[in-house]
Amino acid sequence: MGVHLSIVIPLYNEEDSVRELVSSIVECAKDFPFSHEILLVDDGSTDGTWRVIEELSTSVPTLRAIKFRRNYGQTSAMVAGFDHARGEIIVTMDGDLQNDPRDIPRLLEKLEEGYDIVSGWRVHRRDHFSRVLPSRIANAIISLTTGVHLHDYGCSLKAYRAECIRSIKAYGEMHRFFPALASMTGARVAEIPVRHHERKHGTSKYGFSRIFKVLSDIWAINLIIKFSSNPLRGFLFCAVPFVLLSLFFWLLCALALFYSWTQGKAQVFMFSALLSGAAAVHLVVLGFLAELVVHVSDLSHTHLSKLTKRCINGETR
Amino acid sequence: MSEGTERHPRYSAIVLLEDQDSDLIPLVDTLHRVFSSRPAGYEIIIVANGVGGFLRRALASVAMCNGALKAYEFPSKVSQSVCLKAGFEESSGEIIIVCGSHRQITESSLMRLLDSLDEQTDIVNSWRTKRNDSTFNQLQSRAFNALVRKIARCQVHDLSSAVKVYRRSVLEQTDFYGNMHRFLPIIAEGKGFRTKEVECEHYRWTGKTGPCPPYEYIERVADLLTLYFLIGFKNKPLRFFNVLGTFFLLLGFGCLSYVFLDKMLLGHPVGGHPLLLLSLFSMVLGVQVSSVGLLGEIIAFTHGRHKRQYTIEKIL
Numbered sequence: 001m002g003v004h005l006s007i008v009i010p011l012y013n014e015e016d017s018v019r020e021l022v023s024s025i026v027e028c029a030k031d032f033p034f035s036h037e038i039l040l041v042d043d044g045s046t047d048g049t050w051r052v053i054e055e056l057s058t059s060v061p062t063l064r065a066i067k068f069r070r071n072y073g074q075t076s077a078m079v080a081g082f083d084h085a086r087g088e089i090i091v092t093m094d095g096d097l098q099n100d101p102r103d104i105p106r107l108l109e110k111l112e113e114g115y116d117i118v119s120g121w122r123v124h125r126r127d128h129f130s131r132v133l134p135s136r137i138a139n140a141i142i143s144l145t146t147g148v149h150l151h152d153y154g155c156s157l158k159a160y161r162a163e164c165i166r167s168i169k170a171y172g173e174m175h176r177f178f179p180a181l182a183s184m185t186g187a188r189v190a191e192i193p194v195r196h197h198e199r200k201h202g203t204s205k206y207g208f209s210r211i212f213k214v215l216s217d218i219w220a221i222n223l224i225i226k227f228s229s230n231p232l233r234g235f236l237f238c239a240v241p242f243v244l245l246s247l248f249f250w251l252l253c254a255l256a257l258f259y260s261w262t263q264g265k266a267q268v269f270m271f272s273a274l275l276s277g278a279a280a281v282h283l284v285v286l287g288f289l290a291e292l293v294v295h296v297s298d299l300s301h302t303h304l305s306k307l308t309k310r311c312i313n314g315e316t317r
Numbered sequence: 318m319s320e321g322t323e324r325h326p327r328y329s330a331i332v333l334l335e336d337q338d339s340d341l342i343p344l345v346d347t348l349h350r351v352f353s354s355r356p357a358g359y360e361i362i363i364v365a366n367g368v369g370g371f372l373r374r375a376l377a378s379v380a381m382c383n384g385a386l387k388a389y390e391f392p393s394k395v396s397q398s399v400c401l402k403a404g405f406e407e408s409s410g411e412i413i414i415v416c417g418s419h420r421q422i423t424e425s426s427l428m429r430l431l432d433s434l435d436e437q438t439d440i441v442n443s444w445r446t447k448r449n450d451s452t453f454n455q456l457q458s459r460a461f462n463a464l465v466r467k468i469a470r471c472q473v474h475d476l477s478s479a480v481k482v483y484r485r486s487v488l489e490q491t492d493f494y495g496n497m498h499r500f501l502p503i504i505a506e507g508k509g510f511r512t513k514e515v516e517c518e519h520y521r522w523t524g525k526t527g528p529c530p531p532y533e534y535i536e537r538v539a540d541l542l543t544l545y546f547l548i549g550f551k552n553k554p555l556r557f558f559n560v561l562g563t564f565f566l567l568l569g570f571g572c573l574s575y576v577f578l579d580k581m582l583l584g585h586p587v588g589g590h591p592l593l594l595l596s597l598f599s600m601v602l603g604v605q606v607s608s609v610g611l612l613g614e615i616i617a618f619t620h621g622r623h624k625r626q627y628t629i630e631k632i633l
Contacts, residue, residue: 233539
């Protein structure tokens with residue numbers, strides 16, 4: 001019989017937490033009416049995490065683990081987990097005991113209501129202010145710009161339909177954008193409040209500097225969502241202000257020559273006109289290049305449509 | 318053979334529902350009437366693109382027509398190409414009729430459209446010769462179609478009409494994405510499929526009239542540029558960029574020579590010469606455009622090779 005649920009947990013230097021984490025999951029899993037597996041991804045830990053995992057695997061039959069050669073980051077660890085998970089449903093959670101496995105059944109219930117992704121919302125966060133503030137800012141911006149409205153994108157505790165998440169190619173530190181990326185393909189996203197505990201062991205792997213990385217990711221993700229299927233449009237929209245600016249400066253330049261203003265003025269205007277004109281040409285040319293890249297890529301929209309299309313009448317093939 | 322046609326309807330109509338269009342049910346009725354007058358089997362597939370529960374409500378009020386009606390929806394908006402592909406995946410007919418959600422052409426025209434798909438034709442476009450909408454809309458549409466004719470060097474008069482008839486192989490062998498579904502007949506023609514236009518009577522106009530917001534015009538321009546690029550240069554991008562690059566390079570070189578001659582013959586100083594600036598800018602731009610083209614060529618070479626560049630009509 002196939003596995004129904006895979007719990008994917010990225011771990012990085014969590015040797016103190018692993019044992020407790022796995023035992024708490026095993027405790028919860030006793031009540032599951034279906035089969036499950038725990039998939040630990042050791043993201044190149046430098047402490048004894050892998051040793052602990054090996055020990056555990058002898059006593060916990062549902063445990064599977066992947067070890068990275070070096071530290072690749074949380075998103076890569078999650079993607080590796082998605083690739084190797086055997087379940088139809090995948091739940092991801094943090095390895096630092098801050099998420100509570102007792103929330104998993106509730107996530108699954110919500111998923112059963114017909115959603116493709118259910119995200120956790122840490123209503124009462126037990127973190128230091130310096131962690132919460134940047135996260136709040138990032139959440140607000142993601143909510144405003146991506147069109148997917150959640151309270152808490154950064155929460156690792158999420159449940160996905162496996163087919164839905166595998167179709168998303170993640171890179172960089174994109175895991176907080178999985179819901180936004182998936183909704184681009186029409187997936188339905190929901191959110192439920194989950195418990196959140198204080199960190200018991202180890203140190204947080206996040207710092208304040210992350211806000212800049214996250215901001216640039218937000219920018220990238222928005223561009224991808226808007227323009228990945230017709231990039232030339234995007235570039236053309238960017239070029240329009242420069243075209244207008246260039247025309248404006250050419251006009252000023254002509255006026256300067258016609259009314260014999262000082263020669264310096266005419267030259268400044270011409271310089272500006274040429275510069276903005278060149279920028280416009282450059283943007284359009286890059287737009288064509290982008291269009292070519294999309295054209296030759298394997299980005300198969302058909303594949304995505306199969307996942308999100310819902311049947312009202314008649315059967316789906 | 319007859320059993321095969323029983324199981325697989327000959328006609329599949331794909332109705333793309335983009336908004337809460339109250340004309341949908343009359344359109345479905347019309348399609349039923351048109352197809353029932355023919356011996357071959359048919360099916361009607363409605364694909365709703367992020368219109369909420371509208372389609373469910375609309376269908377609840379109609380008696381289900383002996384299983385010939387299928388309906389699918391996307392919970393949130395996706396591009397129209399995706400909708401069309403989704404509808405196509407669900408279809409099994411040998412002849413595919415794609416239409417929007419309102420009655421654009423009259424019933425008799427629809428009949429004629431279906432009849433004119435003969436052995437020599439793969440695609441039939443409708444051409445609304447007598448249009449029932451505002452002069453501005455007509456002019457706008459004509460200008461757009463004229464531009465398309467110019468760019469794609471093909472004979473098409475009414476691309477904006479949403480009613481089109483395709484043979485199954487056309488949709489199977491032509492790839493389109495983003496907004497390119499609009500130009501599907503042209504892209505298919507570029508692959509060697511034979512297109513035909515049939516004059517139709519316009520039923521009535523239900524959309525908006527008057528000028529669109531400016532960004533829509535920019536989008537159209539972008540679509541046309543994309544079409545131009547993809548038709549002519551997708552396999553040889555460097556040519557496209559080189560033409561542009563060479564233009565700027567020559568412009569720059571010409572201006573520079575003029576400045577030089579001016580200095581040599583008439584003794585005007587080079588320093589303050591306005592054309593000096595132009596020539597330098599232009600030459601830099603030319604080099605940059607060409608190098609972008611080189612990048613494009615590398616992309617086409619490394620990633621575009623798996624794309625088939627030909628379509629096979631028959632293998633004996």
